[in-house]
Amino acid sequence: MNLETPLDLLIGETERVNPAILLAEEFMRRDAADLLSADEIDRAAEVLNDGRAEIETIRRQIAAFARSSPSASSRTPIGF
Amino acid sequence: MSVQFKSPSSSERGFGERLSRSLEYLSFKARSHNAIASYELVERVLSEQRKYVMYREMFPAEWKRSRASLYRRGYYTRYSERVNELFNLVNENCFPLLEFAYDDPENEFEKFAIPPMNVDLCCEEIYFENLKVSYAAALIFCVPDEAWDFLNHRFNLSRSDFPEIVADPHPNVWDGKNGWLLGELLRLVDHSTGNPWLDSNYCQTADWYDWDRETIAGLTAEYEAANEVFEKLNVLDEMIEVDPGKMLRALIDFWNTGKHPGLVLPSPPASENHL
Numbered sequence: 001m002n003l004e005t006p007l008d009l010l011i012g013e014t015e016r017v018n019p020a021i022l023l024a025e026e027f028m029r030r031d032a033a034d035l036l037s038a039d040e041i042d043r044a045a046e047v048l049n050d051g052r053a054e055i056e057t058i059r060r061q062i063a064a065f066a067r068s069s070p071s072a073s074s075r076t077p078i079g080f
Numbered sequence: 081m082s083v084q085f086k087s088p089s090s091s092e093r094g095f096g097e098r099l100s101r102s103l104e105y106l107s108f109k110a111r112s113h114n115a116i117a118s119y120e121l122v123e124r125v126l127s128e129q130r131k132y133v134m135y136r137e138m139f140p141a142e143w144k145r146s147r148a149s150l151y152r153r154g155y156y157t158r159y160s161e162r163v164n165e166l167f168n169l170v171n172e173n174c175f176p177l178l179e180f181a182y183d184d185p186e187n188e189f190e191k192f193a194i195p196p197m198n199v200d201l202c203c204e205e206i207y208f209e210n211l212k213v214s215y216a217a218a219l220i221f222c223v224p225d226e227a228w229d230f231l232n233h234r235f236n237l238s239r240s241d242f243p244e245i246v247a248d249p250h251p252n253v254w255d256g257k258n259g260w261l262l263g264e265l266l267r268l269v270d271h272s273t274g275n276p277w278l279d280s281n282y283c284q285t286a287d288w289y290d291w292d293r294e295t296i297a298g299l300t301a302e303y304e305a306a307n308e309v310f311e312k313l314n315v316l317d318e319m320i321e322v323d324p325g326k327m328l329r330a331l332i333d334f335w336n337t338g339k340h341p342g343l344v345l346p347s348p349p350a351s352e353n354h355l
Contacts, residue, residue, distance in 0.1 A: 024118035027125045032150035036129045
């Protein structure tokens with residue numbers, strides 16, 4: 001049984017820039033008339049899935065964190 | 081992700097307030113650097129790029145000539161002017177994409193429905209005089225009272241002059257492989273042709289199609305086939321006009337026994353025969 005709390009999961013989460021942001025930046029610099037190749041479309045679709053998964057993960061963590069029952073602690077989190 | 085702690089004694093604000101602030105931060109994190117907006121942007125660019133590729137492959141000459149913007153929003157505001165141009169080309173050259181419920185500029189085409197071409201027999205009022213006469217005649221198996229009224233009015237035919245119609249048709253009626261014209265007519269009326277343009281109606285939940293090359297090509301072919309079915313009915317219409325009683329008897333016989341008559345096209349009037 002996994003005894004990690006939502007807070008533990010949050011602390012353990014890898015911090016990175018959502019890949020959709022990097023790809024959006026890349027797309028914004030690109031001329032739309034230079035059509036993407038099939039490989040580029042496949043890669044973009046993968047990045048899109050990855051980016052969506054990260055957004056959903058964070059949303060789930062927020063929801064789980066908000067649902068967590070309060071418990072006494074000698075330490076109080078003050079933020080990140 | 082790192083978390084800093086400080087002892088409760090040094091905290092000046094309530095824990096609940098700081099927790100809310102942390103949650104606010106996490107919510108921001110989900111949006112931070114506009115992750116969601118970036119995701120939506122990538123999704124839109126990808127969707128448009130796929131459509132540009134389709135455009136170039138399906139309509140190369142139009143693509144080469146086009147000066148429509150790849151960036152400005154078109155009538156369908158979720159898409160660029162160039163993608164809007166593709167929608168219009170599909171509508172003009174493939175099938176009626178824009179005739180159904182696409183008068184809303186906010187519409188999306190990632191999934192789309194097609195307008196039924198067949199008559200909706202379960203909910204619509206049936207205007208017999210607007211139907212092809214062969215289709216109207218075949219309705220004696222679905223809405224007999226109204227259909228016989230129409231046939232009586234149009235051709236002075238009475239139900240009592242014809243054999244009884246059995247409740248269950250012969251299996252040949254549903255066999256699409258034999259290519260029999262009367263079978264095609266009855267399957268059309270029954271909405272069981274296998275063609276999505278002919279089998280759908282407004283009472284059912286619409287089928288949604290993906291916007292991709294294979295689907296567009298498939299629906300284009302099915303649309304042509306559906307029009308051919310209606311074209312073929314012209315032959316039956318002509319034969320009914322020539323001898324309505326004989327054709328109606330043949331239709332009922334086919335329904336009851338599965339025997340298909342040899343259909344011979346009526347000769348054109350002498351004035352049209354130039355050879």
